[in-house]
Amino acid sequence: MKKEIDNKLNLKNIKPTAMRQLVLQVLTEQKTAISLPELEQKFEKADKATLYRTLKSFQENKLIHSIEDGSGSLRYALCQDNCECDPEDLHVHFLCTNCNQTFCLNDIPVPTINLPSSFSFESVNMVVKGICSNCKK
Amino acid sequence: MKKEIDNKLNLKNIKPTAMRQLVLQVLTEQKTAISLPELEQKFEKADKATLYRTLKSFQENKLIHSIEDGSGSLRYALCQDNCECDPEDLHVHFLCTNCNQTFCLNDIPVPTINLPSSFSFESVNMVVKGICSNCKK
DNA sequence: AAGTTGATGCAACCGGGTTGCAAAGTTATT
DNA sequence: AATAACTTTGCAACCCGGTTGCATCAACTT
Numbered sequence: 001m002k003k004e005i006d007n008k009l010n011l012k013n014i015k016p017t018a019m020r021q022l023v024l025q026v027l028t029e030q031k032t033a034i035s036l037p038e039l040e041q042k043f044e045k046a047d048k049a050t051l052y053r054t055l056k057s058f059q060e061n062k063l064i065h066s067i068e069d070g071s072g073s074l075r076y077a078l079c080q081d082n083c084e085c086d087p088e089d090l091h092v093h094f095l096c097t098n099c100n101q102t103f104c105l106n107d108i109p110v111p112t113i114n115l116p117s118s119f120s121f122e123s124v125n126m127v128v129k130g131i132c133s134n135c136k137k
Numbered sequence: 138m139k140k141e142i143d144n145k146l147n148l149k150n151i152k153p154t155a156m157r158q159l160v161l162q163v164l165t166e167q168k169t170a171i172s173l174p175e176l177e178q179k180f181e182k183a184d185k186a187t188l189y190r191t192l193k194s195f196q197e198n199k200l201i202h203s204i205e206d207g208s209g210s211l212r213y214a215l216c217q218d219n220c221e222c223d224p225e226d227l228h229v230h231f232l233c234t235n236c237n238q239t240f241c242l243n244d245i246p247v248p249t250i251n252l253p254s255s256f257s258f259e260s261v262n263m264v265v266k267g268i269c270s271n272c273k274k
Numbered sequence: 275a276a277g278t279t280g281a282t283g284c285a286a287c288c289g290g291g292t293t294g295c296a297a298a299g300t301t302a303t304t
Numbered sequence: 305a306a307t308a309a310c311t312t313t314g315c316a317a318c319c320c321g322g323t324t325g326c327a328t329c330a331a332c333t334t
Contacts, residue, residue, distance in 0.1 A: 005163070008233030012166055015280080015281085016281095017281065017282090017294095017330090017331095018320095019281080019282075020281095023239075028253070031325090035321085036321070036322075037320080037321065043169070046224055046283095047282070047283050047284070048322085048323095049282085049284080049322095049323075049324080050281080050282055050283065052322070052323070053281080053282085053323095054281095068207060068209060068264075070205060070262050072205065072209065072210075072211070072290085072321085073320090073321060073322090074208075074209070074321085074322085075146075076278070085259055092250055094256060097259060098273045105253075108250060108251070108252075108261075111248035111250075112246060113229055113263075114245070114246075115231070115242075115244075115245075116270070118269075118273065119231060119240075119265075119267055119268070119269055119270060119273075120267045120268045120273060121265060121266075121267045121317095122234060122266045122267040122268070123265075123266045123267075124262075124263065124264065124265045124266065125207050125262075125263070125264050125266075126247075126250075126261065126263045127204065127205075127261065127262050127263075128250055128252065128256075128258060128260075128261045129258075129259045129261065129262075130252070130256055130257045130258045130259040130260075131256070131257045131259070132255075132256030133253070133256060136255065136256075136257060137301080152300090152311080154299090154300095154311090154312065154313090155315075157312095173290070173291075174290070179298075183314095184292090184313070184314050184315070185291085185292095185314095186291095186292080186293080186313085186314070186315080186316095187312080187313055187314065189290095189291070189292070190292095190312085190313085191312095202320080209290085209321085209322085210289090210290060210291090211290085211291085238301085273305085
């Protein structure tokens with residue numbers, strides 16, 4: 001366990017501090033994308049700013065990606081192994097309006113948009129809202 | 138001018154107060170989607186809360202639609218004439234990472250996503266980021 | 275061991291969004 | 305025309321996610 005965590009960090013050139021190990025641990029166990037305040041709650045006593053900076057460095061090193069979740073806040077989730085956070089790596093996200101969880105639909109790529117030629121493309125954020133499988137039952 | 142504004146409001150069953158006329162005026166002149174703080178700045182002296190509630194009632198009455206602009210804040214733009222804010226009415230939005238303006242790509246509908254059958258669809262938000270035509274020059 | 279660099283914790287701030295409440299304005303009722 | 309009932313407005317205050325400054329602490333360099 002510990003080994004794998006450290007491995008992942010090293011692979012992305014992130015110095016494996018205690019804090020970072022813990023955060024990555026949480027992110028690994030987490031099936032849905034998590035927000036900063038949610039992450040904060042996972043710890044008894046943790047500093048928001050530290051977590052914030054931890055997530056930021058994870059993101060800069062392409063260990064996680066962030067999405068605007070459709071309710072005005074950011075959420076974070078682990079990238080797929082091969083992810084380079086390039087446009088082709090982007091997938092659709094799903095926000096459940098009932099339980100408020102955000103799911104990575106990893107196997108649904110964001111459709112390509114034919115922009116007017118006067119616009120140039122950098123990235124795209126696509127969030128579908130509805131009811132998730134858990135809440136439908 | 139005044140006539141058209143009032144007409145639009147009446148059509149959507151919104152009582153045409155002075156404030157609402159002014160806000161709709163601004164929205165009509167505005168080519169890009171506007172945020173609440175931006176709207177505030179368009180007036181010498183206007184109350185944020187009132188503007189907020191004005192936008193809210195416009196939205197409830199389907200005179201305008203809102204989008205999460207990809208930078209964490211909401212923006213508002215006039216609906217098309219025939220718009221019912223149904224999923225089929227949704228279009229893609231474009232955020233310029235240079236000038237920070239949000240454009241309605243009215244003629245680019247949001248592509249349909251085939252959700253896993255266990256998820257049900259309500260709505261979708263799609264924002265493309267890049268450089269707009271003005272900034273490319 | 276001293277010096278450099280980076281990580282952490284605390285506090286404070288910022289800005290968008292939102293609400294409560296009282297005053298002003300409008301509409302309806304007699 | 306006067307009153308009651310409802311709506312809109314303005315002000316203040318608040319909430320919360322995100323962010324920064326700064327001092328401290330840890331790790332690593334020479």
